Amino acid sequence: MRICMLSWEYPPRIVGGIARHVEEISEALASQGHEIHVITADHPNTAEYEHRKGVHIHRVKNQPSQDQTTDFTTWIMHLNIGMLQQAIRLHQHQPFDMVHAHDWLVGQAAITMKQSLGVPMTATIHATEAGRNHGIHNKIQSYINQQEWLLTYEAFRVIVCSDYMRREVQHNFALPADKVDIIPNGIDYSKFAFDFPNGLEFRRRFAMDHEKIVLFVGRMVPEKGAQVLVEAAPKILAQYRDAKFVIVGKGGFLPEIKARAAALGIKNKILFTGYVDDAALLRLYRVADVDVVPSLYEPFGIVALEGMGAKLPTVVAETGGLAEIVDHTRTGITTYPGDAKSLAWGVLEVLKNPEYAHYLGQNAFHKVEHVYNWQNIARATTGVYERVLHQAGRALPVA
Known part of the structure; x- marks a missing residue:
């Protein structure tokens, strides 16, 4: 499959655990024959494009830069616009079979790819705003919570890393149980x-x-x-x-x-x-x-x-x-x-x-x-992609 992986962080840009997760799952999927394109935010002294361990990495220049604005949601909005523009260019060259969004920060780009380009969408929820803060207490938390809900609503399937997270997303976003897949993280x-x-x-x-x-x-x-x-x-x-x-x-x-x-x-x-x-x-x-x-x-x-x-x-x-x-x-x-x-x-x-x-x-x-072996995790993720393509009425790509 030709897969577009969207993540706001990717090594060497490391903010939390998403960067390493996306790197490892992308490399494992590539090693199993998938064509993986990661679209992510730019990082100082890093190339806009790299082909590393079988993965195509596209870094999007974002204006304003994160250190030029205190408004994180505005920065994320601009990042999603840049990601979407890059995704459209790649899709026009050769259509994607799947877009995989990692958390709400890339949700708008992923949802637009689904709605405008017709690319089936899978989402991984790594954590929730309500979980991090033991509830929703202010406007920015409420906004993020809404974006998380929207991403899970639009996704064909939602991947979480533990049974604990399955219960959390089902409770927070009223997700049906049969829409959620549990695939653990791993390490090399x-x-x-x-x-x-x-x-x-x-x-x-x-x-x-x-x-x-x-x-x-x-x-x-x-x-x-x-x-x-x-x-x-x-x-x-x-x-x-x-x-x-x-x-x-x-x-x-x-x-x-x-x-x-x-x-x-x-x-x-x-x-x-x-x-x-x-x-x-x-x-x-x-x-x-x-x-x-x-x-x-x-x-x-x-x-x-x-x-x-x-x-x-x-x-x-x-x-x-x-x-x-x-x-x-x-x-x-x-x-x-x-x-x-x-x-x-x-x-x-x-x-x-x-x-x-x-x-x-x-x-x-x-x-x-x-x-917690990445090759096993990649095979399980491929199984989710195949199920999404079936739900979307798409034939499985022929290698």
Whole structure:
């Protein structure tokens, strides 16, 4: 099939988890014989067109640029116009069989392709505004919620990453159950298998030799729960003085989290790295001792998969998709969401019991290897596309 993939972020432009998801599913689909065209926002010092790992990447120059306006919805409107113009040019050259929209941010372009060009449309909902904010509380949230509803209404089928998200979109958008498909995210676990002769030297950038690294990776926003780990840190240190907390990520919530760490008197035991590039992040996973994902809202939890793929014992909040990924006491440890005491208990279970930690890490890797494999995920996605074409009355393309 010739597929148009719409996403507002795509590497090297990485804002959240959508960028990596779209990159991985696009490459896996391309490896299985599909022609994939990703249309996305531009990024500094990046080519407007690339052909990488079988995927055609088209970056749309957007005016005004995101840093020139404080009105994000206006920026998104201009981005959709640019995406649509690019999609029309590509469609006129050779028609698309499918358009796949990732979240509301690209919804207008996808809906117009469906309505004006007659291209059947599939949508993936990665998260919802109501879920992120525990409800709808203001006009901008209401607008985004309406755009999410419209995208799910117009799509032939809606893909979500977990049963938790299936329930959420069905409840929020009154979707019929038979319109929603659950296809989990995945990771390329082979990326953790690399020669690392200077591992100890690299590790010393973050912790002393006798310290155990407790790793958090995520955006600095309240729903990702870094503040819960900071509150848990004194409780962990009271029983395990050699813990060192490495918190990776950037975002507007970071100053508040740093201030809380200072108030708790644990600044010397927490390292805030800010943004870390991919190469360094992979190495961090390799040298860490435990991966912590204390999210308050998590539709799936791909960061947990990263830790599991690196054979790390993983401690998560039992919420959203995380509760479906981690099997408590077998592939990781689940704790109460937002509960620093519970999180501290989970981390201490790992730090105090090295053999148990190794057992959890090995089991976690085997689950990732067999369940969260991108080739399997691509085959499931192709099955959704075929169902959409059938619903739209289209014949399957002949290879």
